[in-house]
Amino acid sequence: MLILAGLGNPGDRYAGNRHNFGWSAVDAIADRWRFGxxxxxxxxxxxxxxxxxxxxAVRALILKPQTFYNESGRSVGEALKFFKLQPADLVVFYDEIDLAPGRFRMKTGGGAAGNNGVRSIAAQVGPEFRRARLGTGHPGDKALVQGFVLSxxxxxxxxxxxxxxxxxxEAAPLLAAGEDEKYQTEVMRLAPAEKADPRGARD
Structure with a gap:
């Protein structure tokens, strides 16, 4: 059993936000593989x-916490406990401002790097869960980050x-098989994006 959790905020006003990129990713996986x-x-x-x-076949649960982004750990922790799963059985998809737009990186463990949703999950289940980071780029100034991710x-x-x-x-079978490095490589093969400074010039 695998839990694929996407981070985002509930409500129509947030639906297209960069901060809801994780939700969009797990929705795409669920649709492609015809989940219930x-x-x-x-x-x-x-x-x-x-x-x-x-x-x-690997059983999976798509999870879109409705607790708001910064409290995602409450939902994710409850699901892991119910199914008696370990952090290695959890993949969290989320927007990453420290990656250039369109870049994708898998990572296991580590700190929260200022992401309160990731921090909330780590507080509930420990830091050693798998992270699927979807690059959005950075607005270039720390003071602009909140407005940027909520736009x-x-x-x-x-x-x-x-x-x-x-x-x-499309590459989800590699993720389900636990081949995170190969998953990252395949995602970037299917959707190539230039390596660039995430703080690149913006309109």
């Missing part, structure tokens, strides 16, 4: 299904956003 309908569980919207791997993607960003979401979904 959403229902409310674990203070979240959840969908159950399975992802086919060369070794067979919508520009229309001009739509192509790379959609490509990255499709790639995350």
């Amino acid at each position: 309908p959403e229902r409310r569980r674990f203070q979240a919207l959840a969908r159950e299904g399975s992802i086919e791997t060369p070794s067979g 919508d993607f520009h229309k001009a960003e739509g192509d790379w956003v959609d490509a990255l979401l499709r790639a995350c979904a």
Whole structure:
């Protein structure tokens, strides 16, 4: 059993925000692999299904906490405890301002790097969970970060956003098989994005 949790904020006003990129990623995976309908569980919207791997199907639960981004750990911790899972059975998808737009990186463990959603989850389950980081770029000034992550993607960003979401979904068998490094490589092969300074010039 694998839990794929996406970070985001509930409510229509936040739906297109950069901070909801994690939600979009797990939705894309659930849709691609034809998971069941959403229902409310674990203070979240959840969908159950399975992802086919060369070794067979892996059961998975998509989780979109409804506790608001900074309190995501309450929902994720409840789900892990219910299924008696370990942090290694959890993958958290979230927006990463310290990666250039369209870049993607997998990581296990480490600090929160200022991300309060990640900090909340680590407080509940420990830091050794798997992290799928979706690059959004950085506004260039720390004082602008909150407004940036709570703003919508520009229309001009739509192509790379959609490509990255499709790639995350298409490559999911590698993630389900525990091949995080290969998953990262495949996502970037399917949705190539230039290595760049995340604090690059912006409109």
